[in-house]
Amino acid sequence: MDELETLREAVQCSPHNIPLRRHLGQTLLNRGLAGDAELEYRDALALAPDDAELKLGLARAFFQQGKASHALVIVEDLTKNADASPRACVLHAKLLAGMGDVERAIRQYRRGIEKDPTAGDAEFSARLGIDADVGASETVGGKVRAAWEGDASEVAAAVERPTIRFDDVGGMESIKEEIRLKIIHPLQHPEFYRAYGKAIGGGILMYGPPGCGKTHLARATAGEIRAGFIAVGISDVLDMWIGNSERNLHELFEQARRNRPCVLFFDEVDALGASRADMRQHAGRMLINQFLSEMDGVKASNEGVLILAATNAPWHLDSAFRRPGRFDRIMFVPPPDAAARAAILRLHLRGKPVDDVDVDHVVKKADGFSGADLRAVVDVAVEAKLREAMKSGVPQPLKTKDLVTAVASRKPTTRDWFATARNHALYSNQGGTYDDILTYLKLK
Numbered sequence: 001m002d003e004l005e006t007l008r009e010a011v012q013c014s015p016h017n018i019p020l021r022r023h024l025g026q027t028l029l030n031r032g033l034a035g036d037a038e039l040e041y042r043d044a045l046a047l048a049p050d051d052a053e054l055k056l057g058l059a060r061a062f063f064q065q066g067k068a069s070h071a072l073v074i075v076e077d078l079t080k081n082a083d084a085s086p087r088a089c090v091l092h093a094k095l096l097a098g099m100g101d102v103e104r105a106i107r108q109y110r111r112g113i114e115k116d117p118t119a120g121d122a123e124f125s126a127r128l129g130i131d132a133d134v135g136a137s138e139t140v141g142g143k144v145r146a147a148w149e150g151d152a153s154e155v156a157a158a159v160e161r162p163t164i165r166f167d168d169v170g171g172m173e174s175i176k177e178e179i180r181l182k183i184i185h186p187l188q189h190p191e192f193y194r195a196y197g198k199a200i201g202g203g204i205l206m207y208g209p210p211g212c213g214k215t216h217l218a219r220a221t222a223g224e225i226r227a228g229f230i231a232v233g234i235s236d237v238l239d240m241w242i243g244n245s246e247r248n249l250h251e252l253f254e255q256a257r258r259n260r261p262c263v264l265f266f267d268e269v270d271a272l273g274a275s276r277a278d279m280r281q282h283a284g285r286m287l288i289n290q291f292l293s294e295m296d297g298v299k300a301s302n303e304g305v306l307i308l309a310a311t312n313a314p315w316h317l318d319s320a321f322r323r324p325g326r327f328d329r330i331m332f333v334p335p336p337d338a339a340a341r342a343a344i345l346r347l348h349l350r351g352k353p354v355d356d357v358d359v360d361h362v363v364k365k366a367d368g369f370s371g372a373d374l375r376a377v378v379d380v381a382v383e384a385k386l387r388e389a390m391k392s393g394v395p396q397p398l399k400t401k402d403l404v405t406a407v408a409s410r411k412p413t414t415r416d417w418f419a420t421a422r423n424h425a426l427y428s429n430q431g432g433t434y435d436d437i438l439t440y441l442k443l444k
Contacts, residue, residue: 172213249290
C-alpha cells in the first residue's frame with residue numbers, strides 16, 4: 001500500500017494522534033498536495049490549537065497555494081517570540097520578500113539560519129544577496145541592490161480560453177444574474193449600452209469564506225462570453241526590485257487590453273490592494289496607486305476589459321477600490337444553500353460509479369459546507385471505497401451511506417471565517433458594506 005494511503009488509514013484509526021497527523025500533513029506537502037495538507041492541518045489544530053508545528057505546517061500549506069496573506073497572519077504570530085522556530089523565520093522572510101519588504105526579510109532569514117543553518121534556502125538566499133554578505137548599507141529604499149546585472153524578466157501570464165459555463169457552477173444564481181447584468185449583457189447587446197453612454201467593462205469584487213467557488217465562477221464568466229481569461233496571483237505581480245511590481249501590474253492590464261474581450265481575475269486581491277493607512281512601506285502605496293490608475297484607464301481604455309477579483313478579507317482592501325467605476329459591485333459569496341450544495345455534489349459525483357445516491361439526504365447533513373468541503377467529502381468517500389476494493393478485489397459504487405459517513409468525518413471550514421467576519425460586520429460596517437453577512441447569520 002502507498003505510504004500516503006497507509007498514513008491516512010492510520011489517522012482514521014487514531015484520529016487524536018497529533019504526531020501522526022503532523023507526519024501526514026508533512027507528507028502531503030512534500031507531494032505537492034497543499035490543499036489536502038491544509039485540510040489535515042486544520043483538523044489537527046482543532047484538536048491541538050496551540051501546537052506550533054501544526055501552525056507552521058498550515059502556514060506552509062497556505063504559502064504553497066499562493067495564499068500569502070493567510071500564511072503571513074500565522075507566521076507573524078509564530079515569530080514574535082525569541083524562541084521562534086528557524087523554519088518559521090525563513091518562511092516569514094519569504095513572505096516579507098514577496099511583499100517588497102526586503103530589509104525585514106533579510107533580518108528574519110538571518111535570524112532563522114543563525115539558529116539552524118539547515119533551515120536555509122540557497123536559491124532564496126541568493127535572491128536576497130545574502131551569499132554576497134549584503135548588509136544594511138546595501139539596501140536602497142527598503143530594497144536590496146541587484147545581486148546580478150540585467151533587468152527582471154517580462155511578465156507573461158497565460159491567456160486561457162475557458163470552456164466551462166455557468167451551468168457548470170452549482171448554485172449562486174443571484175450572483176450569476178448580477179454578473180450577467182454587469183458583464184455578459186453589455187457584450188451581447190452593446191448597442192443598448194452605448195445608447196445610454198454606458199461603458200462595456202468594469203469591476204466586480206467577490207468576497208466570502210474560502211472554497212465557495214469565487215475562482216470557479218470567474219473562470220465560468222469568461223467561458224460564458226467566450227472571452228480570454230487571465231488569472232493573476234500575488235507572485236505574478238509582487239517583486240522585490242523597485243518599480244518592478246508596478247511594471248508587472250501594468251503589463252498584465254496591457255495584456256488584457258490586447259486580448260479583449262478579456263476577464264482579468266485577481267485572486268486574494270487584498271494582498272495587492274491592502275489599506276494604505278496600515279502600510280509602513282512606500283513601495284506598497286505606489287503599487288496601490290498604480291492599481292487604481294490602471295482600473296481607471298488613465299492612460300489606456302479599459303473598454304472590453306472585465307475585472308473580477310476575489311478576497312476572503314474585504315476589510316483589508318483599501319477603500320479607494322470601492323469607488324464607482326472601480327469595484328463598484330461588491331458581492332458576498334456565501335456557503336452554498338441546500339439546493340446549491342446538491343448541485344455541487346452532483347457535479348463532483350459526475351463520472352464516478354454511484355448506486356442510487358440520495359443527494360438531498362447527504363446535503364442536509366452537510367449544512368455550512370463549502371464547495372471545496374463537498375469535494376473533499378467525495379474524495380474521502382472514494383478513498384474509503386478504494387481501500388475496500390483493494391481488500392476485496394471488487395470495486396463497489398458509492399452509496400448514500402458512504403457519503404454520509406464522509407460528511408460526519410469532516411467539519412465545515414467556513415466556521416473560522418464567519419467568526420472573524422461577524423465582528424467586522426457588527427462593528428466595522430460603514431455604509432452597510434457587510435450587511436449581507438449579517439443577513440446570512442440572521443443578525444439583521
